Amino acid sequence: MLGVVVIGAGRIGRIHAENLNRHPLADIRYIVDVVDSAAADLAALCGAKVGTVDVALADKAVDVVVIASSTDTHAELIGRAARSGKAIFCEKPLDLDAATARQSVEIVEQFGITMCVGFNRRHDPSFDRLKQDIDEGIVGDVEVVSITSRDPSPPPLEYIEKSGGLFRDMMIHDFDMGRWLLGEEPVEVFACGGALADKNIGKAGDIDTAIAVLKTASGRLCQITNSRRCSYGYDQRIEVFGSNGMVRAGNARPTLVESADSRGFHKDPVLPFFLERYADAYRLQMDKFLRVVNGEAITIPQGPDGLRALQIADAAQLALETGRPVSID
Amino acid sequence: MLGVVVIGAGRIGRIHAENLNRHPLADIRYIVDVVDSAAADLAALCGAKVGTVDVALADKAVDVVVIASSTDTHAELIGRAARSGKAIFCEKPLDLDAATARQSVEIVEQFGITMCVGFNRRHDPSFDRLKQDIDEGIVGDVEVVSITSRDPSPPPLEYIEKSGGLFRDMMIHDFDMGRWLLGEEPVEVFACGGALADKNIGKAGDIDTAIAVLKTASGRLCQITNSRRCSYGYDQRIEVFGSNGMVRAGNARPTLVESADSRGFHKDPVLPFFLERYADAYRLQMDKFLRVVNGEAITIPQGPDGLRALQIADAAQLALETGRPVSID
């Protein structure tokens, strides 16, 4: 059994805690949150204690630190956890600042710590299957990856203002998927976009609609389209095209039902948002992380993946601002 | 070139005339109809003359008689055309009376005439492909054929009253498809149904909703469901299940368009009725018939097929009336 502290009892922290609570390898010992009542509620649900970072890191029975607190706390917590010799699961992004993120990655490497970065989509059974199909040569040489990723509705403006912008907050997931599925490192990014869904997002200095194009050294391409607003649910699709053919993963629906009437045929909107769409992915992500900590050799996204996705996001942001493609790194 | 007379200038006669008119092997010489203006209109469209049966059959330049007049005229016209040595295309059913239909088949055989019966669905590219797939062993041994066939709306009561009933008028197509796809002769039929869509059809002594089950000597099964009313278009689906798997043909739509909004995903109703759904089938049917007349060895539905489907329909009608399965023949 691995002793665990969960830092952050918000929406994401709660998902992780519930998955940890059901996992045979995990024993949640502490829940930490700046809001006492949030920590207490989640601790009660999990049969854990409310704790502090100090107490948890000092406890030798704690093997694993799950960081699901606000982004600005990630770097310090990673440093402290690494120095305490604990394995780390850190939500994305590592930090909004690439230099800081790099330091986190370095300290983790220095202390020889396992750190999994929360790119949950890599663990989605459908996207994982795409990757397997690619690796088995189903599509031949990968040429173009196309990613559609649309949130159902924009987050509150307060969130937008602290988010680091669409590329670092939202498209960072797609940059990671693009890297992973291209099978090569993107070396250049072009990006454009605007505030088409909500002008207030534009006034806040951000965009809500964007297209990015990534290019690898050998010429493979990835196109990504994002929107912060989508009327028909959480639109999450990926298509990988290559020399032999294509594999793609479509959207998920709540049921298998279709109806027909004089106006035509109808299906429900797709699953509403990430909690529903990626429920399996969150569960499998934590399972794989725990098994890696427990000694199994499984590939999971680690610190350098988190850093690289952030660097692509930075380059995309610069491309948006300058109107030109930007080299990555 | 084959000289052709088209007898019957109604809806079906018009389809045949238009397909003949575009066909390189056919030269329509006469259009015959009891309504002069209908004959004249269609003749003008086709660059043909308005004629009579007598004139057309006496004309040595006429090689082919296309019978698309009312059902009660079929038997006499078949007999006269056969005696005149003309090849015959006859719309289904051959007759509403099986004994009369049998005589027609016999006279055609006696004179060694080619007669194609208008089971247009056999020529539909999708259903034809099902048959090919079965013949190539894709499904292995056929075990169950499932046919869904629903008209968009009931015909006028006057039509119903002269139609011979749902089994002889509508399900006869499905009986033919069942025979064809089962690859064995059905030997028993069970049928039930009622007037669920329109009570007036029930008052007229007919039904508008029916299920039939066919069984072959070796135990293969076919289930057929019919309705005279379907809100979402002309519902025409076939599924063939066997030891290795399944092949099926779904419905056809007017375009490839799908839309999505906050209520979900939407597609158009399926094609409205047989003129649209089976336009290709009508064209290919006439093409194959003409090529057979021209000497090619192509399998087309002939007189005995028309007779057998009628016998199944008679048995189904008896099954409905007696509430028991009925042996065919």
Add this chain to the structure above:
Amino acid sequence: MLGVVVIGAGRIGRIHAENLNRHPLADIRYIVDVVDSAAADLAALCGAKVGTVDVALADKAVDVVVIASSTDTHAELIGRAARSGKAIFCEKPLDLDAATARQSVEIVEQFGITMCVGFNRRHDPSFDRLKQDIDEGIVGDVEVVSITSRDPSPPPLEYIEKSGGLFRDMMIHDFDMGRWLLGEEPVEVFACGGALADKNIGKAGDIDTAIAVLKTASGRLCQITNSRRCSYGYDQRIEVFGSNGMVRAGNARPTLVESADSRGFHKDPVLPFFLERYADAYRLQMDKFLRVVNGEAITIPQGPDGLRALQIADAAQLALETGRPVSID
């Protein structure tokens, strides 16, 4: 919290135990099985004791008896549990003999006990949605229910021999779905079939392929097709057709992935069998049952539903043997 005893630690008992173990209302106190090691394993998994029926029924802390043992034990266990005043969940069928099943239903009514019968499919989110759509009038007046239900491969012959035959063992689920979705009681059944998939099943006196047609007093129809063998997975589809249109539930797949190559487009087989396909249904079934025991007013399938489905199965078996439609009851 409701104290629970699970009787039967086989495949189904295990599913129920796992769902009970995760449910906040349930506390599994005993696992009972004729095989000691099976009981011990499952008890260990659930933190329960290995028990006997006597001990469990005598324990006042036991509120609920979950019967997942072999069919021939159901009637006696129902009787004893009812006399002990415990709520009962009983796997289908109640018994292979309708008279015995009727006695079980009567004794449960006599003691005023809640008894849920394990027609798990009613709780499947997609089929449940069909029912809701029907109840909300989406299809208008129901006219025809079409059910396709095919198992991936036949069970062992020893199972077949004790199963009561395809209608009582397999199609009984579909009879229940038909009754439920028709919204009216079937009054007559026609059935036919044979051993097309495996001749040994025929030698054992059973069939593996069947079609049944149900009819209600007002004339609504239901067609059901079953096979014990299906190459492409566990084929579970329902379509409900009515005066306004149609609702249907298709098959479920393991992922959302589609691939394309020079031979065409490809998707995986559908989910392999009931454990995968109805995992949610089993969970929701137990949840609803527990909530009913806990006082909520939720509709669940009860003893009379189990009895009626069995009576339809008996009538179908007689129809198969006599070759005629049979009145139910």
Add this chain to the structure above:
Amino acid sequence: MLGVVVIGAGRIGRIHAENLNRHPLADIRYIVDVVDSAAADLAALCGAKVGTVDVALADKAVDVVVIASSTDTHAELIGRAARSGKAIFCEKPLDLDAATARQSVEIVEQFGITMCVGFNRRHDPSFDRLKQDIDEGIVGDVEVVSITSRDPSPPPLEYIEKSGGLFRDMMIHDFDMGRWLLGEEPVEVFACGGALADKNIGKAGDIDTAIAVLKTASGRLCQITNSRRCSYGYDQRIEVFGSNGMVRAGNARPTLVESADSRGFHKDPVLPFFLERYADAYRLQMDKFLRVVNGEAITIPQGPDGLRALQIADAAQLALETGRPVSID
């Protein structure tokens, strides 16, 4: 009736001639081609004479000039036809040189001639329906148009070398579709690509795989992906995303058939190439053009549309060469 000369008896000229030949408004009087036998064959098929440009333009009975000859002849033929007062249908592109194309557009305007440019896809029933849906507000404000367009296999290198490059030869269709569906003029284009499918195309100075991003003044975006090689057929898809939802048109298949076996579910490749996929579009294109010439007020793509698409293609080519987004015009 409109007298027509068809100039060019190659693959495209033949399509136009066949559609004209069946059209009630058209009377093909001359077929012109540099290859005498090609002209003679097509003339025989259409009941027309082999002619020359001089004769045809001098013939007062000729109202319409259909230009389907090689691109380098378009400008001169447009000029001569315009001066002769004939209506013009010209295949795309008007010319490979934008300045020359502009002169053609100007001369057509100067003489008040109707000139339709052969952007056949605008007339495809599915894409036409997308446009209608957009115009009716189904998607709300258009935000992102996504176009996937992949040819089944690269043309011969000799064709590539004279084609003007992928953007002017192939993606020009998608630029036109993008303009049309965005509902606003693109003002900037970014493009990237390479020779991923066939290195010889790269040696010939062209690319076979490309992504382009268009932007309008108000910020609407269009992403286009092209490949010269696609294993599963002619991949032609469009998706239009907006404030209220989405409309999309998928690929077309030769039949409605799906099969299933132990490996899963299978459908045919999509229609092989443009002759099959756009057969209806070619027919409707000619129909609309003839009706416009005949006085009907129908919107068709005209000279300025041909010019603008070419200007976007030029800008895309420059973007590819410079690695930067390029302003259009």
